[in-house]
Amino acid sequence: MKKASICFSEAQQAWALWNQTPYAARYELLNSVATELALESFKVPLVFHHKHSAQLLTEPELMPGPTGETNELYTAGRGVALIVADKSVDLGCAKALYAQLSVALMSGNCVLLCVQDSELAQQVLTLIDNLSLPAGVLSLVEYDQYAQLLDSDVRVVCVLGEEMLVKSVNRSLAGKAGAIAPLVAEIDLYNMPVAQDPKLPLRYITERTRTINITAVGGNATLLELGSAEH
Template sequence: MVHQVTRFSDAFSAWENWNLTNFDSKSECVLAFKQALDLTQPPLAAVVSYHIEQASTLLAETHELVGPTGETNELYTAGRGVAVVIQNDQSNQAQKSVVSQLTAALIAGNSVILCSDDAEFCKELEAAYKQSSLPTNLVQLASLDAYHQLLESDVRSVGYVGNPEVELSINRQLSKREGAIVGLVSETDLAAIPVAHDPHLSLRFITERTRTINITAVGGNATLLELGSETH
């Protein structure tokens, strides 16, 4: 149990810095992971490339909102925290789905702990990770059964690839947790892998935030909030 607590703690520390990194820099780091993976697994590298491209249209820009009292309001996205991705199938299709969730979670600003017993697959991912410019402890690999303990930690997103029966048990475990609600991204159709092909997958791993700056005066211009006058 202590080992998994330490693993989570390291992943959380890595996330805090990664989450403050701007999108372009995150994208460059994940692209380096893709380029390293391209040397041994071009099909998986193509999955990484696809989700980087899709996320760039969804997450890269900060959106300006209306400022009713003269302030500036900005809408932007941030990572949720530590994401746990669980691989319970070792087929090629399952590997593609795992890589899609791993990429989407990273580019959205999360750290990732992958729980898998697919030894050769994990070896290739670890080698590509070490060759990339991704920060230390941002991606960690654990055995499949480690997810039971990790889900008791303060993880904020969970991805699952496998059969519906295990998906149900994970959902039940998450529903009994106290604290923040954890989103479950689940791929159980391993023939079509619709989640892996979802162009909006990165949105499943983000939280929206707003930034407000008063630019007219302390507290803004309250006169702009007037709804009527004596003549109305």
């Protein structure tokens, strides 16, 4: 596996292009591979979150402006997401991990994965090989390098496993300078209250606005007359 610093650098470089990839294309790529591999632990949460969040992640909300300009509210991925799964996350509860992974990718983030269980890590590697994503979009990093990645400019962190690990990561994030990275934590790996939250994508996105003016005075051409000599 590559060093954490190299994986993070590649993820940062890949993020802009992946974030601009249409949502439908991102989902179709993930779904086709999940179907091809018959990987139900990945496909089930993927389909679930697609059903509940497709409109949120695809359709901008139109907000007409008072002077005629067009304002659109839309969503974008936060940047590089770090997902850490300790030894308690194995193949038996892989859905908890794959729910976070699928949502992070569908939302337009690049993902760095640190998985401690060797069998689950091997399954993740198989998934990565078959996805054939652009370099840097999804990488598996040695588990013991997650602390180094926490010091990087990761924009959202997800921790799955024991409460002690969650508290440790939370303290590390609280002590960082710069942008605040939200923490997503899943301790109940079988009931998965976080993974089954239909609003989970909200934790992996940020809102943006786009304003389009058709004239220099805000979009309403009739306002131009107010500045003419005849008025």
